[in-house]
Amino acid sequence: MPVALVGLSHSPLMGTNQPADETVQRVDAALEEARAFVRDFDPDLVVLYAPDHYNGFFYEKMPPFCLGTSAESVGDFGSEAGPLRVDTEAAKTIAGSVLEQDVDLTISARMKVDHGFVQPLEVLFGGIDTVDVVPVYINGVASPLGPVRRVRALGEAIGRAAADLDRRVLFLASGGLSHDPPVPVLEGAPPKVADALIEGTPPTPEQRARGEKRVLQGALDYVAGTSGRRELNPEWDRLVLDTLGKGDLDRVDTWTNAWFEAEGGGSAHEVRTWIAAHASLSAQGSYTVRSRFYEAIPEWIAGFAVTTAAPDA
Numbered sequence: 001m002p003v004a005l006v007g008l009s010h011s012p013l014m015g016t017n018q019p020a021d022e023t024v025q026r027v028d029a030a031l032e033e034a035r036a037f038v039r040d041f042d043p044d045l046v047v048l049y050a051p052d053h054y055n056g057f058f059y060e061k062m063p064p065f066c067l068g069t070s071a072e073s074v075g076d077f078g079s080e081a082g083p084l085r086v087d088t089e090a091a092k093t094i095a096g097s098v099l100e101q102d103v104d105l106t107i108s109a110r111m112k113v114d115h116g117f118v119q120p121l122e123v124l125f126g127g128i129d130t131v132d133v134v135p136v137y138i139n140g141v142a143s144p145l146g147p148v149r150r151v152r153a154l155g156e157a158i159g160r161a162a163a164d165l166d167r168r169v170l171f172l173a174s175g176g177l178s179h180d181p182p183v184p185v186l187e188g189a190p191p192k193v194a195d196a197l198i199e200g201t202p203p204t205p206e207q208r209a210r211g212e213k214r215v216l217q218g219a220l221d222y223v224a225g226t227s228g229r230r231e232l233n234p235e236w237d238r239l240v241l242d243t244l245g246k247g248d249l250d251r252v253d254t255w256t257n258a259w260f261e262a263e264g265g266g267s268a269h270e271v272r273t274w275i276a277a278h279a280s281l282s283a284q285g286s287y288t289v290r291s292r293f294y295e296a297i298p299e300w301i302a303g304f305a306v307t308t309a310a311p312d313a
């Protein structure tokens with residue numbers, strides 16, 4: 001079945017804490033190119049790989065991966081709230097096939113998702129209810145994380161499952177690349193923060209506003225060079241894009257989580273969504289990158305990339 005891939009960094013600061021006009025214009029041009037690629041491919045199903053930022057997944061039970069047979073956006077950072085247009089039948093079929101292929105997978109019949117899922121749908125499709133989606137959560141912040149080869153295994157299994165559907169499937173990755181925004185960590189957290197990370201009690205509007213302000217302040221500190229957090233790392237980001245673009249997934253299998261953190265910062269694990277999407281595409285043969293945009297954008301706390309790829313032949 002026809003397949004294609006788009007990789008897209010996300011940042012909730014897009015549109016609110018803008019970099020220089022020229023940067024915004026270059027990003028807009030890259031997004032327009034990706035939209036044209038998508039229009040041309042004309043998908044009727046999007047397998048969307050995205051992380052979560054303690055809005056939908058908590059330490060009370062923290063799965064490495066989760067496929068939603070239904071999903072609802074919490075609407076953080078002004079992203080669209082409400083139900084995603086999940087194709088429940090396709091989602092169940094894919095989940096069943098993945099399990100059948102000996103890859104363990106959690107499913108959720110009411111998955112809560114945040115800007116990580118919503119932003120790429122807004123950017124590429126104009127909203128969360130305009131195209132059929134199978135949302136796949138990939139843990140990219142909550143340690144411990146398993147080896148990236150398991151992400152590849154999941155991506156390949158989903159790619160094989162998608163091949164059996166009579167659909168035009170776009171594999172869409174959301175997140176990355178290098179970035180280290182102020183996301184809370186459980187280890188050493190004060191009791192109230194620990195409770196929030198474990199229990200996931202929905203934040204009050206005031207609490208949500210405070211969290212969003214902390215991220216904005218993080219961006220201002222990044223721009224000022226006073227954040228004390230891992231700097232964006234364009235060299236590393238280019239290495240990641242080169243390797244995924246070449247289809248050298250055996251190389252990816254050797255990448256360690258410690259290396260991700262040292263080179264790309266705590267949220268560089270969001271690159272896992274890109275690994276999954278490329279593995280899905282690779283399940284149907286070799287592929288070629290059709291377009292690639294990259295720029296380090298401290299205003300968005302993002303090594304920001306947009307790529308498109310399609311199978312050879």
Ligand SMILES: O=C(O)CCc1cccc(O)c1O
Pocket residue numbers: 010011012013053175176179181182183215267300301302
């Ligand atoms: O919601 C949060 O805690 C983090 C927000 C955030 C900021 C910059 C880049 C990202 O990819 C991102 O997700």
Ligand SMILES: [Fe+2]
Pocket residue numbers: 010051053116175176267270
């Ligand atoms: Fe993120």
